[in-house]
Amino acid sequence: MNPHAAVSLPNDCPRNFIEFQNVGLKLGGTPILENVTFGVAPQTIHCLIGPNGGGKTSLLRSLLGQMPHSGTIRINGACKIGYVPQFLEMDRTLPVSVLDFIAVSCQRRPAFMGLSKRWRDKAFEALERVGLKNKATRKIGSLSGGERQRVLFAQALLPMPDLLILDEPMASMDETGIRVFEKIVCDLCLSGVTIFWVHHDISQVRRVAHNVTCLNRSVLFDGAVGDVLTGERLMGVYSQEPVQNFVTSQHSAQLAMGAADV
Amino acid sequence: MFETMRASFQAMAHAGDVPTIFQYGFVINALFCAVVLGPVLGGVGTMVVTKRMAFFSQAIGNAALTGVALGVLLGESYTSPYATLFGFCLLFGIVLNYTRGKTGMSADTLIGVFLSISLAAGACLLLFVSAKVNTHVLESVLFGSILTVNDVDIVVLLCVTFLCLVVGLPLYNQMLLGSLNVSLAGVRGVRVKLLEYLFIIMITVLTVASVKIVGAVLVEALLLIPAAAARNISRSLKGFFGWSVLFATVSCIAGIIIPMQWDIPVPSGGAIILVAAAFFVVTTVLRSSLTVFNEARVS
Secondary structure (H helix, E strand, O other): OOHHHHOOOOOOOOOOOEEEEEEEEEEOOEEEEEEEEEEEOOOOEEEEEOOOOOOHHHHHHHHOOOOOOEEEEEEOOOOOEEEEOOOOOOOOOOOOEHHHHHHHHHOOOOHHHOOOHHHHHHHHHHHHHOOOHHHOOOEHHHOOHHHHHHHHHHHHOOOOOOEEEEEOOOOOOOHHHHHHHHHHHHHHHHOOOEEEEEOOOHHHHHHHOOEEEEEEOEEEEEEEHHHHOOHHHHHHHHHHOOOOOOOOHHHHHHHHHHHHHO | OHHHHHHHHHHHHHHOOOOHHHHOHHHHHHHHHHHHHHHHHHHHHHHHHHOOOHHHHHHHHHHHHHHHHHHHHOOOOOOOOHHHHHHHHHHHHHHHHHHHHHHOOOHHHHHHHHHHHHHHHHHHHHHHHHOOOOHHHHHHHHHOOHHHOOHHHHHHHHHHHHHHHHHHHHHHHHHHHHHHOHHHHHHOOOOHHHHHHHHHHHHHHHHHHHHHHHOOOOHHHHHHHHHHHHHHHOOOHHHHHHHHHHHHHHHHHHHHHHHHHOOOOOOHHHHHHHHHHHHHHHHHHHHHHOHHHOHHHHO
16 A cells, blocks of 8 residues: 555656746735745655645646746646546536546547447446446436545546646545545556645645645645654644634644654 | 428428428428527537526527617618627627626626616617517517528528537537536646637527527527426436437427417417426426436435
8 A cells, every 4th residue: 555665766767747946826916826846756646735725726726727827837748637626516416427427528529429439448447446337327416525526536547647636635535435545546656657636634645645745825845755744843834824714724733743643 | 492492391281291381481491490499409508507507698688689679770681680689699798708707706696787788778779679660570589480580590590500510519528527627627628718708609699590480588498498307307418418409399399380280379489488398397397206316316
């Protein structure tokens, strides 16, 4: 499960897979991001943590080219990007089945004409991977929140990405779902996929990530998990609360403390 | 071409091969429009319902009122003032969407405001010009009239349908994904904003092309009701789309034939929508009584 054992970290690799350089973002005159500079090494799991309102999602959306940021964000080399959003907001009564959703995401042929041959086997493979093969024809609206997240995950694997971007996809998942999710992410990393993961659960970051960046408007710390994720540091980050609305700070700090004690 | 089609149907009607109403050229025109219009409105309707844009298409329908009045004022033929209709409705739809994007106002507030403005302007202008033209023109613009469908209308309808198919089918998935999750669509290379405008243009031209048959007031109902009825009894996009197309087409045809056959003096638009509404009522009853359609509610 733990990828540290199996993957030799590509420290010798001269180029980062993703590079953020002096990234800044202002929305309505309010600075959201300032001087954000760090890199994501290829074939690693890189987690982005930080208090709520600290700009994690904004940085992600800048990376996806959906925010008018300053500075540069470079993805080195051509690559296929898979993206798992935080949640799928959708009318529960809408007659869109799991397979329909996969078809809508991947293919050009109108989804009401069914999945094309090209994607059919791959779609079932991806659904099997996330444990939803037997619910392929169910309406998305009838799935639980966690199952819906797994559908979103399956869609991100079609086609198999070089870079997988996860935006706190596990907020509505139960513990079993989380473990399944972790396993797939680690397996993907082993097979050469770079994972950039916005995360809120420090204990899980310790468990799976190679590198971690803590963001609160600017980068607070950045480095290998073992080096930078110390209990005192996290306490420092999460107790100052320089940004308002930090709801989960106490919870995360407790988790951090617990993990540090172990 | 249309002349040949009409002549052959009329010959068949005289020979007794098809019902006698086919001996009237205008019935053949209207039914031809219905067969073309129904499937397109039904198909696009699934998108309107998914994207929650029913209210928007209502606003476009009301803009068509103003468009017709403007056309008559500017001296266009009052039976088919297409230049002004297309021009005004497209402008209306695009400005509305642009304002929504720029101000970030909630869609229902903004559409409500635009809808009221277009209705007010349309009412004033229409009553102003009604002094100049036959009041039947007013009635047919509002509620549709199959008597006035001519070759120009058929050509306009065919062109619009063709455009909608060419643009809508290859972009169906992308438009849908854009409405389900903007970020995800962006990652998949979907140009969400552009497609939003394209979709609005599609609804607008379809609305304008349907004004003659269904009428400005009711055309958006045909974008909404068949799709809403189909949603009641579908569990996948295939069913949703298929039923919606079927309901819309049957509504169009039945709405034209039934009043003709039984000499009921009602406008075609009203009759078409009432048939569609019947589908909606039946499917709603089915949905609430059969558990097979209720999986979303149970969990």
